[in-house]
Structure formats: structure tokens, C-alpha cells
Amino acid sequence: MAKPGKLRGLYAITDSQLLADGKLLPYVEAALTGGARLLQYRDKSTDEARRLREAEALHRLCESHGATLIINDDAELAARLGVGLHLGQQDGSLAAARALLGRQAVIGATCHAQLALAEQAASEGASYVAFGRFFNSLTKPGAPAATPDLLAQAKAQVALPIVAIGGIDLHNAAPLIDQGASMIAVIHALFAAASPTEVERRARAFSALFESN
Numbered sequence: 561m562a563k564p565g566k567l568r569g570l571y572a573i574t575d576s577q578l579l580a581d582g583k584l585l586p587y588v589e590a591a592l593t594g595g596a597r598l599l600q601y602r603d604k605s606t607d608e609a610r611r612l613r614e615a616e617a618l619h620r621l622c623e624s625h626g627a628t629l630i631i632n633d634d635a636e637l638a639a640r641l642g643v644g645l646h647l648g649q650q651d652g653s654l655a656a657a658r659a660l661l662g663r664q665a666v667i668g669a670t671c672h673a674q675l676a677l678a679e680q681a682a683s684e685g686a687s688y689v690a691f692g693r694f695f696n697s698l699t700k701p702g703a704p705a706a707t708p709d710l711l712a713q714a715k716a717q718v719a720l721p722i723v724a725i726g727g728i729d730l731h732n733a734a735p736l737i738d739q740g741a742s743m744i745a746v747i748h749a750l751f752a753a754a755s756p757t758e759v760e761r762r763a764r765a766f767s768a769l770f771e772s773n
């Protein structure tokens with residue numbers, strides 16, 4: 561199981577469009593330097609060789625910053641690297657992923673806006689449950705909408721760390737942490753930046769929100 565405290569803070573998620581043209585590694589390094597504690601490699605392409613190369617490079621970066629790497633969707637790639645995994649509702653069995661990756665692996669589950677999905681994920685061995693989208697998301701506009709009060713309900717009912725995702729930026733994140741989110745997952749508000757310096761500044765600002773909460 562993940563150590564207490566490991567699953568708290570800024571959760572950065574990569575996006576292949578925002579991080580094209582050689583931006584992936586410098587922008588991720590900046591996010592980690594700025595304090596991101598988890599990094600999810602989210603790449604929907606079918607280029608297996610590139611995915612393996614990029615995931616390996618991200619794994620090295622995460623290790624050098626003491627951060628946790630999570631692979632989106634792909635349990636085989638997570639097993640190959642010995643890292644964590646995030647599964648959506650259509651991405652295969654969480655219990656099978658737990659059996660494949662072992663007790664120590666961080667495995668997260670998408671629960672949209674449904675507490676029942678979170679309870680099920682907990683019973684199947686999830687390490688965290690993710691709710692959202694909470695706001696308009698440029699990355700995934702069609703994701704089911706959730707409201708912040710869901711986080712307080714989840715905190716009372718589900719004994720796992722809670723991730724909030726979807727349209728979160730530096731102006732709307734704090735109330736989600738107040739309501740019970742122990743991680744804030746961000747794509748656009750972190751990586752749609754003009755330079756690595758700006759990514760690092762944003763990551764520091766997101767991370768600081770957890771110090772005052």
C-alpha cells in the first residue's frame with residue numbers, strides 16, 4: 561500500500577497535444593521541480609515504441625524527484641516499468657490490475673460523480689478514487705459533471721485518498737481541497753504554459769495550496 565502522505569498534493573497529467581514538439585520532458589521536469597507529487601502519463605496514441613520510450617524517461621525523472629509515476633489505461637506498460645496505473649470505468653478490471661501490479665502499486669480509479677463507483681473501486685483494491693470533472697474542462701469537455709459537495713460525502717464514506725479533476729486552475733482549486741480532495745489533478749492549467757519556467761511557477765502555486773489546508 562502507498563505510504564501515508566504520498567497521495568497528497570499536485571497530480572500532474574501529461575497531454576500529448578500540449579506537450580508535443582519536445583516539450584514533454586522539460587515541462588514535466590518543471591512540474592516536478594515545482595512540487596508535483598504524482599505524474600500521470602496519459603497518451604492515447606498506438607505507437608507502442610514511443611510510449612515505452614517516453615514512459616521510461618518519465619519514470620527516471622519521477623525517481624529523481626521522489627515523485628510517483630502513474631500510467632493511464634495500460635496495465636501492461638505499468639507492469640513492465642513497475643509503476644502505478646490509473647483505470648477508467650471502461651479500462652479493464654481493477655482487481656486484475658491489483659493482482660498484476662502487486663500490493664505496493666498506486667492504482668487509481670475514475671468514479672465520475674458516483675459514490676457507488678468509489679465504494680466498488682475501494683473493494684477491488686484501489687489506492688485512490690478520482691471524481692470530476694468539477695469545472696469546464698478544455699481537455700475533456702464531455703466528462704460527467706460533479707459538484708464540490710461530493711468530495712465531503714466521499715471523504716465521509718470512502719476510506720481512500722480523493723482526487724479532484726476537471727477544469728481545475730489556481731483560482732478554483734482551494735475549495736476542492738477544503739471539501740476533502742487530497743490531490744488536485746491538472747492538465748491544462750499546468751501545461752498550457754509558454755515555458756518550463758511558467759510551468760514550475762504554476763506547480764509551486766498549486767503545491768502551496770496544500771500547505772495552507
Ligand SMILES: Cc1ncc(COP(=O)(O)OP(=O)(O)O)c(N)n1
Pocket residue numbers: 573600602632633646647648649651668669670690691723725745
Ligand atoms: C486522476 C484521473 N482521474 C480521472 C481520469 C479520467 O480517466 P478515464 O475516465 O479513463 O478517461 P481518460 O483519461 O482515459 O480519457 C484520469 N485520467 N486521471
Ligand SMILES: Cc1ncsc1CCOP(=O)(O)O
Pocket residue numbers: 692693696697698699700703725726727728745746747748749
Ligand atoms: C482526464 C479527465 N477526466 C475528467 S476531466 C479530465 C481532463 C482534465 O484536464 P484539465 O485539467 O485540462 O481539465
